[in-house]
Amino acid sequence: MNFVFRMLLTFNATSLLVIIFMVQKGYTLGAIFPSISAYLVNVSNFSSYFLYLLIPILLTRLSIVLSSKLGKDEFKQGEIASIELANNSFLPSYLGYFFVALSINNWDTLIFVYSVLFIFTILSQALYFNPLFLLFNFEFYNITTKNGAAIFLISQHRYKMPDEIKISSAYRINNYTFIERD
Amino acid sequence: MDHVLANIKGRSKKKIFKLLSDQTLFDNIDITIDACVEYNPDHNLDEDSWFEIEKFSEKPYCINLLKTPFDSKGYDDLPTDKFTKIIYLCAIQSDNFYFQKITSSLFIGKKMISFGEIAQIENNNNRLVINTQPDAIYLKESDALVFRNLATISSIFKGIDVLYKEATHEEVEKFLNEEFIKLSGNYGINNVSKPNRKRIALAIATFEKIEQQEKHQILDYINDYCSKIPYNAKEKSFVIKSDDDLKHLLYGIEQRFYTTPIGEEKRLANSIQTMK
Numbered sequence: 001m002n003f004v005f006r007m008l009l010t011f012n013a014t015s016l017l018v019i020i021f022m023v024q025k026g027y028t029l030g031a032i033f034p035s036i037s038a039y040l041v042n043v044s045n046f047s048s049y050f051l052y053l054l055i056p057i058l059l060t061r062l063s064i065v066l067s068s069k070l071g072k073d074e075f076k077q078g079e080i081a082s083i084e085l086a087n088n089s090f091l092p093s094y095l096g097y098f099f100v101a102l103s104i105n106n107w108d109t110l111i112f113v114y115s116v117l118f119i120f121t122i123l124s125q126a127l128y129f130n131p132l133f134l135l136f137n138f139e140f141y142n143i144t145t146k147n148g149a150a151i152f153l154i155s156q157h158r159y160k161m162p163d164e165i166k167i168s169s170a171y172r173i174n175n176y177t178f179i180e181r182d
Numbered sequence: 183m184d185h186v187l188a189n190i191k192g193r194s195k196k197k198i199f200k201l202l203s204d205q206t207l208f209d210n211i212d213i214t215i216d217a218c219v220e221y222n223p224d225h226n227l228d229e230d231s232w233f234e235i236e237k238f239s240e241k242p243y244c245i246n247l248l249k250t251p252f253d254s255k256g257y258d259d260l261p262t263d264k265f266t267k268i269i270y271l272c273a274i275q276s277d278n279f280y281f282q283k284i285t286s287s288l289f290i291g292k293k294m295i296s297f298g299e300i301a302q303i304e305n306n307n308n309r310l311v312i313n314t315q316p317d318a319i320y321l322k323e324s325d326a327l328v329f330r331n332l333a334t335i336s337s338i339f340k341g342i343d344v345l346y347k348e349a350t351h352e353e354v355e356k357f358l359n360e361e362f363i364k365l366s367g368n369y370g371i372n373n374v375s376k377p378n379r380k381r382i383a384l385a386i387a388t389f390e391k392i393e394q395q396e397k398h399q400i401l402d403y404i405n406d407y408c409s410k411i412p413y414n415a416k417e418k419s420f421v422i423k424s425d426d427d428l429k430h431l432l433y434g435i436e437q438r439f440y441t442t443p444i445g446e447e448k449r450l451a452n453s454i455q456t457m458k
Contacts, residue, residue: 072203073254074183149256169183169204175258 005070008063009173010122013130015056016094017117020101021110023049060132067171067179075167079145083162086140086152090131125174138179155180185254185274187247189338190267198247198272199260207273208280208316215324219455221332223346223380226453232319232328235345239325243341247272248279248320265308270338273316277323280316283334347383348376357382362401363431364414367423375425381432388435404434407448
């Protein structure tokens with residue numbers, strides 16, 4: 001279960017690479033499925049692209065729902081020493097995805113590059129976070145506990161001071177990443 | 183929130199992992215510290231009582247887990263391949279720490295029939311049996327460790343066996359050579375049983391605390407109660423022929439004999455407790 005969940009999160013976090021590749025190449029639904037292209041003549045390319053984007057969005061929603069099956073931990077008041085908003089820290093790696101996706105020319109390259117990216121993302125345990133969480137009103141935080149452990153927290157609450165963090169049950173995605181959901 | 187941690191053996195740097203969360207492993211046991219008995223190797227515990235060690239966090243054999251404030255987030259999840267390497271479990275339940283030692287016999291790898299609505303065969307090979315009672319409980323608020331058997335928990339709290347006093351061969355030899363003991367028959371130092379070695383360790387400590395005059399009083403007291411051990415009043419010595427004789431002599435040194443005020447029945451207390 002845990003492994004499948006991590007695969008899902010990794011897919012959500014990296015799928016943008018594939019979508020950008022499809023958009024850049026102009027691969028619409030009609031181009032992929034010629035049999036239905038007749039019905040799509042009057043449909044704008046944008047709707048194809050939007051449908052592509054909908055897949056990781058829905059899967060992200062699914063991962064949020066599934067996270068309630070994960071192991072739980074408690075954040076007691078006063079346990080946190082420092083907190084820092086990390087919403088923007090995904091930008092450098094995402095810009096990287098964009099440029100890579102834009103310079104890929106064919107499917108073979110895409111499959112290879114995407115596989116490598118996927119494997120390293122799942123192994124690194126750190127890049128699970130996915131800007132699509134922002135759409136569901138989640139924020140990312142780097143926090144340090146009083147014991148000195150550094151933790152990555154995904155939460156819908158707006159925290160600013162370490163003492164504000166009091167979570168009766170946060171779900172453990174991996175040993176460094178926790179998600180709080182209501 | 184309650185958590186269950188597991189301590190594993192092996193060479194990895196991390197020893198303690200998180201096993202479960204939001205689960206309660208043991209039924210809460212209501213223990214009043216005043217009703218506990220300070221640890222004494224010769225004490226026979228009542229079924230409902232526990233030994234205790236006070237100010238446990240200051241003892242050299244206290245483990246780090248109990249010294250620092252507990253934070254479950256600091257512990258990684260236990261990888262499944264390390265499951266069979268667990269040596270003890272620690273359940274954190276409402277600020278108290280419940281310990282259970284894990285031995286290989288507690289792992290079950292057998293076919294089982296489980297019955298609920300319908301009977302089913304379960305082939306799940308990885309099961310760990312949880313005892314009804316933990317082996318030790320650390321009560322955070324009173325900073326006390328309570329337990330029932332020191333030998334069981336000595337693998338959890340390394341070094342705690344210093345409390346288990348048993349006389350060494352030299353000490354036993356020296357004790358048996360005291361002038362008030364004359365060995366007879368085949369009974370010799372090699373026949374002294376393990377429980378008696380514990381009692382000898384206690385008797386040596388008792389003798390260190392009392393005066394020569396009081397020693398003589400004790401010998402007379404033993405003679406009053408133990409008519410079956412021959413006593414030489416002139417030499418003030420007992421003739422010990424068996425391990426049982428030695429046991430009674432040692433009970434006498436601890437003043438375990440008494441007479442009931444009503445009925446004047448002579449009795450032996452095989453276990454004692456200082457009244458608080």
